[in-house]
Amino acid sequence: MTLDELREKIDHIDDTLLKLYNERMELVHQVGELKNTTGAPIYRPEREQEILKRLKEHNHGKLTDEAIDALFLEMFAVARNLERPEAIAYLGPEASFTHQAAESKFGAMSVYFPVATIKGVFREVSNGKAKFGVVPIENSSNGIVSDTINCLNDYDLKIIAEVVVEIHHVLATEAENIKDIERIYSKDIAFGQCQNFLSDFGFDEVEQIPVESTAKAAKLAAEDPQSAAICSAVAAKIYNLPVLFENIEDNQNNRTRFFIVSDFENAPSGNDKTSLLVKLPNKPGSLVEFLNDFEAANINLTKIKSHIVEGVSVFFIEFNGHKDDPKIKEIIQKHKDVIKVLGSYVKETDDI
Numbered sequence: 001m002t003l004d005e006l007r008e009k010i011d012h013i014d015d016t017l018l019k020l021y022n023e024r025m026e027l028v029h030q031v032g033e034l035k036n037t038t039g040a041p042i043y044r045p046e047r048e049q050e051i052l053k054r055l056k057e058h059n060h061g062k063l064t065d066e067a068i069d070a071l072f073l074e075m076f077a078v079a080r081n082l083e084r085p086e087a088i089a090y091l092g093p094e095a096s097f098t099h100q101a102a103e104s105k106f107g108a109m110s111v112y113f114p115v116a117t118i119k120g121v122f123r124e125v126s127n128g129k130a131k132f133g134v135v136p137i138e139n140s141s142n143g144i145v146s147d148t149i150n151c152l153n154d155y156d157l158k159i160i161a162e163v164v165v166e167i168h169h170v171l172a173t174e175a176e177n178i179k180d181i182e183r184i185y186s187k188d189i190a191f192g193q194c195q196n197f198l199s200d201f202g203f204d205e206v207e208q209i210p211v212e213s214t215a216k217a218a219k220l221a222a223e224d225p226q227s228a229a230i231c232s233a234v235a236a237k238i239y240n241l242p243v244l245f246e247n248i249e250d251n252q253n254n255r256t257r258f259f260i261v262s263d264f265e266n267a268p269s270g271n272d273k274t275s276l277l278v279k280l281p282n283k284p285g286s287l288v289e290f291l292n293d294f295e296a297a298n299i300n301l302t303k304i305k306s307h308i309v310e311g312v313s314v315f316f317i318e319f320n321g322h323k324d325d326p327k328i329k330e331i332i333q334k335h336k337d338v339i340k341v342l343g344s345y346v347k348e349t350d351d352i
């Protein structure tokens with residue numbers, strides 16, 4: 001076939017796709033009307049998961065699973081906006097990794113606003129200014145984010161989804177030569193994650209200036225030609241800052257996991273994870289006794305971290321399954337005085 005013939009066929013398929021998209025959105029609109037009369041949540045991660053799973057099973061064409069995710073997640077985001085536009089608060093500033101995490105779930109069409117602190121994100125979702133909040137919970141190199149645990153303890157919001165983002169840093173600068181760089185801006189954690197690069201390239205001697213975020217670092221470096229920023233590629237792009245080195249992090253498998261919080265609970269999807277906070281009495285054996293119940297019920301714990309909340313030792317525990325699964329419900333009921341269920345949500349990852 002000639003190029004013109006191929007393009008003619010593509011045009012025809014695009015017309016059909018457009019018609020089908022509109023037919024789908026017509027139905028979605030009706031779903032939205034139903035939900036808006038009952039007050040049911042618009043975002044149903046477990047339903048989206050079910051659709052994606054079915055499509056991947058039925059797929060015999062050239063599309064990879066990742067391509068199916070990319071195409072359909074964006075379509076779901078458009079659908080949700082049509083049902084009822086809902087704002088998303090994320091730990092800012094713009095172009096932060098949290099912003100990236102938010103966009104990977106809610107697509108390009110949603111209404112986003114950056115909030116300066118994790119507590120602020122929880123506050124804006126609690127007071128209804130945003131329907132969803134996106135906050136980091138842990139990084140593969142730096143561990144758990146205490147502020148997020150504290151807020152999960154203090155606020156009455158639920159974790160409704162998790163997202164994992166691969167963290168890659170770049171060194172971006174207006175300077176033409178490495179020798180001209182007199183200062184490097186970044187977030188303290190990012191400096192920590194790029195130690196090998198900094199010493200291998202002789203930046204040990206260069207002044208390192210910690211700022212609130214890697215996005216802010218990019219902004220400052222764009223205004224100061226004798227400086228550089230350690231930041232994300234997205235932040236460098238936003239501030240028009242040329243990238244000198246890519247992937248400068250020590251651990252090339254550096255990932256951050258984020259939680260999406262909101263004011264509703266998910267129904268089971270068949271592939272869920274649950275997060276809990278447990279405040280156990282300070283007596284020997286109380287943790288073992290608690291964990292034995294999980295073992296006896298054959299529930300696979302995926303995480304257990306101790307943490308201090310307001311001077312009291314608590315455990316942040318995660319396991320496979322949904323809080324309404326009968327065996328899990330029983331354990332939660334048995335320990336209800338010491339447990340706070342933070343949420344059950346579609347499991348996206350095992351290893352962070």
Ligand SMILES: O=C(O)C(=O)C[C@]1(C(=O)O)C=C[C@@H](O)C=C1
Pocket residue numbers: 028031032042043044045047048051075076079080083
């Ligand atoms: O099935 C629903 O509850 C819908 O709102 C429709 C739909 C979709 O586009 O298929 C949109 C948003 C939800 O997150 C899940 C699915």
